[in-house]
Amino acid sequence: MDCFELSEEAGVAHLILRRADALNTMTPQMWRELEPLLEQLHRSATLRALVISSTGKHFSAGMSLDVFKGGAIAPDDRSAEGRAALVDMLADMQKAFTRLDELRVPVIAAIHGGCIGGAVDLVAACDIRYASEDAFFCIQEINIGMAADLGTLQRLPKLMPLGLLKELAYTGRRMGAARAAACGLVNEVFASQAQCVEAALACAREIAQKPPVAIWGSKQAIHYARDHGVADSLQQMGWLQAAIWQNANLMEAFMATQGKRPTQFPDLKPLRYFREG
Numbered sequence: 001m002d003c004f005e006l007s008e009e010a011g012v013a014h015l016i017l018r019r020a021d022a023l024n025t026m027t028p029q030m031w032r033e034l035e036p037l038l039e040q041l042h043r044s045a046t047l048r049a050l051v052i053s054s055t056g057k058h059f060s061a062g063m064s065l066d067v068f069k070g071g072a073i074a075p076d077d078r079s080a081e082g083r084a085a086l087v088d089m090l091a092d093m094q095k096a097f098t099r100l101d102e103l104r105v106p107v108i109a110a111i112h113g114g115c116i117g118g119a120v121d122l123v124a125a126c127d128i129r130y131a132s133e134d135a136f137f138c139i140q141e142i143n144i145g146m147a148a149d150l151g152t153l154q155r156l157p158k159l160m161p162l163g164l165l166k167e168l169a170y171t172g173r174r175m176g177a178a179r180a181a182a183c184g185l186v187n188e189v190f191a192s193q194a195q196c197v198e199a200a201l202a203c204a205r206e207i208a209q210k211p212p213v214a215i216w217g218s219k220q221a222i223h224y225a226r227d228h229g230v231a232d233s234l235q236q237m238g239w240l241q242a243a244i245w246q247n248a249n250l251m252e253a254f255m256a257t258q259g260k261r262p263t264q265f266p267d268l269k270p271l272r273y274f275r276e277g
Helices: 028-043 065-069 080-101 118-124 140-144 152-158 162-171 177-182 193-208 212-227 230-244 247-259
Strands: 004-009 012-017 049-053 107-111 114-116 128-132 136-138 174-176 188-190
Touching (some): 004 028, 012 028, 118 152, 128 193, 140 162, 152 162, 177 188, 212 230
Parallel strands (some): 012 049
């Protein structure tokens, strides 16, 4: 892989952006690598949490300018037909970050340096965000004459105050890690990138000690409540809890605590789709 490095240990996967020489900018090649990687992780039976981190000076400087200059995402704006084609092209690009949002396990982003443009779209789709003190966030799209279109403007209103989001989206200003933590976008700020990544991995390892099916159910319930009213969400919770309840998991949690030992919960089942039968 040119854009990523992936490893897994004890149920924790670590996906690292590794185009440091290009500030981890996003290219069509990145999309070609990211989508099958996320599909592989989504279908995994052993995976329990995913950490995403990066290399070099910035987490990611967003979409590569070569993409715009080369016409890879520049629609024909001379006709309604050309502009209409942009709808499907963007929907196809959005699918990668939606897959990240919908991954069966929690996703933790460890952010350092600049998190710019498309990188904000990416981390907005994660479950938990940690940052180093040097991190900053910028909705860069407005600075180059366009609106953010891969999830920033749709997901961030659920994560931070609307007025602050509007300020960032309309001005293209940078928001530092401390302010990001104060507004709730970032869970915690660490002194260095190394400490940030280690905290993310530690959180992932802690999650990996919980029952995978209960973690899956919790993520399903939180996302459903995010997008629905309280009454509907409570009803969905009843159905969900009834589906995932296992007395054995409660007993294992109690016994592990009493025995001061690691838990031993069954993995999720590997996914296999009907069309593959």
